[in-house]
Amino acid sequence: MKAKRIIPIILTGIPALVLIIGGVSKIIGTEPEPVVEFLTRLGFREYFIPIGIISLVIAGLLLYPKTTRIGFLSAICYFSGALSLEIAGKQPVVSVVFLILLWTGMFLKDKGMFLPSEK
Numbered sequence: 001m002k003a004k005r006i007i008p009i010i011l012t013g014i015p016a017l018v019l020i021i022g023g024v025s026k027i028i029g030t031e032p033e034p035v036v037e038f039l040t041r042l043g044f045r046e047y048f049i050p051i052g053i054i055s056l057v058i059a060g061l062l063l064y065p066k067t068t069r070i071g072f073l074s075a076i077c078y079f080s081g082a083l084s085l086e087i088a089g090k091q092p093v094v095s096v097v098f099l100i101l102l103w104t105g106m107f108l109k110d111k112g113m114f115l116p117s118e119k
Contacts, residue, residue, distance in 0.1 A: 011105025015075055015098040019059035026052030072106045
């Protein structure tokens with residue numbers, strides 16, 4: 001019974017942690033050089049701070065129980081955008097891992113978000 005509560009927390013917590021680390025590193029300027037080069041080449045260099053702030057807001061929404069659903073939807077959008085950049089830039093598609101973790105974790109946590117409710 002306890003595992004049924006812990007597993008969804010871990011599965012959604014990993015992408016939230018990635019959002020926090022990525023957000024902070026964009027804001028304070030410690031993003032790894034290959035990431036900086038890639039995003040600069042795509043024209044996103046001037047948007048590092050806004051992207052970092054958005055990343056932190058999404059992580060907060062995802063982690064706060066009352067806003068988990070909107071945080072989930074926002075995180076899916078964020079990682080889907082990252083995935084499209086990875087595909088377009090011929091980079092490894094790492095974001096798909098976080099999308100799978102998010103979808104699986106949220107399904108285990110709140111099946112009502114995905115399945116019709118029975119009356």
